[in-house]
Amino acid sequence: METKVVKFGGSSLADAGQLRKAADIVRAEPERRFVVASAPGKRFSGDMKVTDMLYSCYDTAARGESFDDAFAAIEERFNGIIRELELDMSLESEFAGIKNAFAHRAGRDYAASRGEYLNSIILAKLLGFEFIDPAGFIRFDEQGAFDLEATRERLVPRLEKCENAVIPGFYGSMPNDTIKTFSRGGSDITGSIVANAVNAVIYENWTDVSGFMIADPRVVDHPRNITTITYRELRELAYMGAGVLHEDAIFPVRKAGIPINIRNTNRPEDKGTLIVSDTAETSRYTITGIAGKKGFSVIQIEKDMMNSEVGFGKNVLRALEKNNMCFEHMPSGIDTMSIIVNSDALVGKEKAVLDEINFRCHPDKMEIENNLALIAVVGRSMRKARGTAGRLFSALAHARVNVKMIDQGSSELNIIIGVEEEDFETAIRAIYDMFVLTEC
Numbered sequence: 001m002e003t004k005v006v007k008f009g010g011s012s013l014a015d016a017g018q019l020r021k022a023a024d025i026v027r028a029e030p031e032r033r034f035v036v037a038s039a040p041g042k043r044f045s046g047d048m049k050v051t052d053m054l055y056s057c058y059d060t061a062a063r064g065e066s067f068d069d070a071f072a073a074i075e076e077r078f079n080g081i082i083r084e085l086e087l088d089m090s091l092e093s094e095f096a097g098i099k100n101a102f103a104h105r106a107g108r109d110y111a112a113s114r115g116e117y118l119n120s121i122i123l124a125k126l127l128g129f130e131f132i133d134p135a136g137f138i139r140f141d142e143q144g145a146f147d148l149e150a151t152r153e154r155l156v157p158r159l160e161k162c163e164n165a166v167i168p169g170f171y172g173s174m175p176n177d178t179i180k181t182f183s184r185g186g187s188d189i190t191g192s193i194v195a196n197a198v199n200a201v202i203y204e205n206w207t208d209v210s211g212f213m214i215a216d217p218r219v220v221d222h223p224r225n226i227t228t229i230t231y232r233e234l235r236e237l238a239y240m241g242a243g244v245l246h247e248d249a250i251f252p253v254r255k256a257g258i259p260i261n262i263r264n265t266n267r268p269e270d271k272g273t274l275i276v277s278d279t280a281e282t283s284r285y286t287i288t289g290i291a292g293k294k295g296f297s298v299i300q301i302e303k304d305m306m307n308s309e310v311g312f313g314k315n316v317l318r319a320l321e322k323n324n325m326c327f328e329h330m331p332s333g334i335d336t337m338s339i340i341v342n343s344d345a346l347v348g349k350e351k352a353v354l355d356e357i358n359f360r361c362h363p364d365k366m367e368i369e370n371n372l373a374l375i376a377v378v379g380r381s382m383r384k385a386r387g388t389a390g391r392l393f394s395a396l397a398h399a400r401v402n403v404k405m406i407d408q409g410s411s412e413l414n415i416i417i418g419v420e421e422e423d424f425e426t427a428i429r430a431i432y433d434m435f436v437l438t439e440c
Contacts, residue, residue, distance in 0.1 A: 007191030039115025058111035075321025081299030116168035138172025211273025292375035395434035
């Protein structure tokens, strides 16, 4: 039988009603054999995620203060789910063990992981699936980096013996067997790891949206959905701030050539977004997506005959390195160079950076310009579409947006532009109108 791995996010498992929806989705297809679960998320605006409750409770315990009330609230959150689902089970022994571990300072990673742990036990009972604790199988090395090979060595044979299982997301263990968590959103990574281990035909990531949207709905009203996107396109958009899936979750499934399907737990009939290694299918529009971020600065450098000076660019980068700074982009001309950096990283270092560049490079002119926003226009169909750049800049000119910087990747997969922060939203809407609304 072909195997599908399904992962449910915190909003998909926030309460008993959401767990029922998740269980119905799993039961709808017998191929959905392995389920990765998150901790309960917010049930309503103003509610608190269980992971945040656990962090707060543990911090109180670590200060040596009474944490009984905070822990009782966590217990009630899970007991309430059990009551509503009418399950014949109890988590009292698990609660006792966790409370004891809190009192003995088991660590914040341990504390945070217990939301996934407890919710997975409940979901496993609801589905009649086996429960597998990833602490014994998902491994990190001595430096705290995820170890895929060591994980596969343990996880593959364990899952081969299992017909169906629920596996908590978000955590594994260090070589000394202490609990180690991934960064926030790490349940996405666990789902990808499990999909890799069982060589799944697809990894379904169930959340509260029907896949990726072409643009940020906070900027563009009711943007269209992306039906199919490649891993490379996703990486480009994720780099510029687009988010539904934890970007680190791409790598275990990409390595195995397994597609990811982003689906909506509340609208299971929607097809969502399919993420694939490669596709001959062209997207419906010239572009696949638009994403951007504010908070950048430009170091403008001018020097006559810069292009003939060997090592000029290297010396500029050495000046950044000496000040422990990275650069985002570095467009250049014959006698000019622009270094795009994160504004926060530059704070307090402006004079030191300029002095170092001046010492190493002796430019004719140099200045820093702040309040820059970067926007990435990404799409595999851009390579074959004539006049894409012309249409892009025509749309921006019509919207009276001044383009401060242009950078196109060698793969022709993306065009990145820099605009004033005050023009950020206007620019995204203008690009969307040109490439989506006019192509409908």
